[in-house]
Amino acid sequence: MTLTPAPVPVGRSVQVKVPATTANLGPGFDTLGLALSLYDNLTVTVRDAPGARVEVVGVGAGEVPTDDRNLVVTAIRHTFAEFGYALPGLDLVARNAIPHGRGLGSSGAAIVSGIMAAKGLLDGIVDIDSNALLAIATELEGHPDNVAPALFGGLTIAWTSHDSPRHKKLMVHRGVSPLMCVPESTMSTELARSLRPASVPHEDAIFNVSRSALLIAALIQSPELLLDATEDRLHQSYRAAAMPGTESLITELRSHGLAAVVSGAGPSILVLCSDPAQRLEAAELVAKHTATHWQTLMLAVDFKGATVISRPVEALV
Template identity: 35%
Template sequence: MISVKIPATTANVGPGFDCLGIALDIYNNFFVEEIEDGLVIEGCDDEYCNEDNLIYKSMKKCFQRIGYKHKGIRIKIENDIPISRGLGSSASCVLGGVIAANKIAGNKLSKDEILKISSEIEGHPDNVAPALLGGMVTSIKEGDDIYCSKINIPKGLKFCALIPDFKLSTEKSRAVLPSEIPYKDGVFNVGRVSLMVSALINGQFDLIKLACKDSLHQKYRGSLIKDYDNIIKKCKDLDSIGVFLSGAGPTIMVMLKENDINFYNKIQKYTSTLDNKWSIKELNIDNKGIDV
């Protein structure tokens, strides 16, 4: 049996729309084996225990690319990454399926090829790349190819995820985005994403609050999340290093100094006054990525 452990990811990191992502220490574990016949899926809702399961669909895509004729497949899922919350749950399923299929087929694909196939299935590499490689990764698509670079972040930083009790689909959160943007908004984001990468590499954490600002997606997606603006303001008031919408949302991600011991209790107390329930999780960067 093949065991695949994949970290959660937070994408965009403010201004880095569809190109920045960070792996974090929440994990999905998938246990996969080839059996004589059929499809057996355990550990998820009945509606996903069929051929439309994203892990299985990703496996089939990988088998087709390699040219491997599989028999039956058994998949057991241990899911700790919240679904449809902007923490890379779908990317973990895609990557888990591709990696498991490649292993069953005899490890025919390189890591670059795994990244390419997974990004094709997922639609973009911003979650897949950090989940595969660990740490913070910037990634782009050029033609049919994916290029990425891992960013080494100095110690001293931790994260706090504010995860609501409601889901937000990627389709819905993309539907609210404008089809065109003003030139000034593009310039604004180029500057902020450049500052974000530079500040993190150099450990200039005091600049991150500015670097988290964005003109491409957060103000539009935030309108879909009840109390979004108030929560962002509260996080800033509590001396966070930075705060941004995690991926397509609705999770709100907060950057903190590693020695900050007050934020967790204060934000938990604040969110308890809101209409929706919010789960608060302190997290760290996962620098390893996948574990097979």
């Protein structure tokens, strides 16, 4: 397909903010996701020279590509191409806080950052609605459970209908207090997915259906049910051997009545506490668990999702 040069003026700039996410939440494998108050920030400016130049500050500095191979640039290019436009020359500054390779949706955040940047740059030229945003993000990420909450915030249920991804956003009970436990080690999403069996026993599937339904009720109405609601038989036990430190801490936390689960593909741990006092209790237990060093992050649920602000060219003069 021949792409048309994008009618985006040199100097147009957008600022994007995207939250971290945690997927699965225990039983909701590839379906449930939650946006959290930890953010990557991106500034993109159109320039005269072709190609992309990326500056990375914070997480990923010196590690991720800083040219056209960068995942954010890939997402911007893909979005422009979806609407028939070639990528203009770009300067990008990425200020990242979301850890990479630890189950907090960093790749999904990068993809959503790029798509939202493209949306802002094409403002007034193309109208990119929420369905298109989710479809493009899912195509790039491969599944919608992380990109849906990154885009829309809150608790999201994601599914596919007639070959297109869909989502439902729900508000979370104000008492729910997430604690994220982040280790120094990383985990490949591809490896984590490869550890799942091709099929599971019928009774395990029924078990997870019941727990997923209960988890929705616990998160939006009855946080006291979170421990039972986060039980899982579909994926966490199969991945445990690859993340022994994660498995050990989850077992300990749950033995104290705390709803601890693997965050996404891991190895980070999400503890869904029913109130701030219980979250402090969880953090104290993690601090005593000295077999592995864990960074604890007391986060809020992000309800806004990704945002983009456009700065007109004349504002930059």
